[in-house]
Amino acid sequence: MDSKTAIQLLEAQRQVWDHSFAYIKTMAVQSAMELDIPGVVQSHGKPITVRELGSALKIAPARTPFLARLMRMLAHMGYFVENPTSYSATLMCGFLVKDSPFNAATWFLLANDPIAVDPWRSFGAWIRQPPAAAGDFPFTHAHNGKKLYEVCRDVPRIAKMMNEGIGRDIWLFSKALLAKCGSHFNGLKSIVDVGGHTGTISEDLAEAFPGIHCTVFDLAQVVSPAGDVFQEIPPADAVFLKVSSSRSYDTPSHNMKSHFFSSFNACSGYCATGATNHV
Ligand SMILES: C[S@@+](CC[C@H](N)C(=O)[O-])C[C@H]1O[C@@H](n2cnc3c(N)ncnc32)[C@H](O)[C@@H]1O
Incomplete structure (x- = not known):
């Protein structure tokens, strides 16, 4: 050599x-x-x-x-x-740091939980199989056909970690969004935050723009009243969607975004706002 x-x-x-x-x-x-x-x-x-x-x-x-x-x-x-x-x-x-409003500890533990790691452990076995029905992803394969949010619905420990982790993640994103792109919201009278979790972004938006009526739209295990973005989106001047991508989730985020934008445009024809942090 x-x-x-x-x-x-x-x-x-x-x-x-x-x-x-x-x-x-x-x-x-x-x-x-x-x-x-x-x-x-x-x-x-x-x-x-x-x-x-x-x-x-x-x-x-x-x-x-x-x-x-x-x-x-x-x-x-x-x-x-x-x-x-x-x-x-x-x-x-x-x-x-434990008490920081943007503490990433829960997110960190969730990312390393068997629920998140198992799809990687069985990735090799999954990819060798012939494609099954639509919605067959490494995550669903590792979790008896369940998608991430179905696992959240059924496993309280994971739901708790997701809710806390997402909440801390959004806290910082929301401040950064308003600091950097706040002017994009000028002139709106109403907005619906799709997959808006417990409403952190909507709360910050409502505080910064008291004239905007903000609706948080999310699944039943997170908010009430609730809904499914794939079924309906409440009408508003603008729809806000923030997507965090992950390599082990069940739905590739580009699919979700294109599905979302086509359903939204078909429904109303108003404007849509998208933002993302980890894609
Ligand atoms: C990863 S979190 C993102 C939350 C926030 N938008 C962000 O990016 O930080 C995704 C949110 O979408 C909600 N969600 C997932 N599937 C949904 C659906 N089919 N309809 C409405 N909300 C959904 C979840 O409950 C969760 O609160």
């Missing part, structure tokens, strides 16, 4: 190793949240040493070197800035 090929192969091997141990990053973040490291670092008010952190967390001094390794990894991942002898929090760290 020539040296150029050997170096290229070693680099490729490094990347494969990275992927083999990718779960370590996830577990490092989970451990940090369990120990409340982000909360302690943020509330310390100034950069914190590993010794100070260990003592605040009541960790035996003999374990401090392991805490130091965890902190270095979290700093490498962007959650902390590593100073010569101490650590300070970054913006990312704020998402792991």
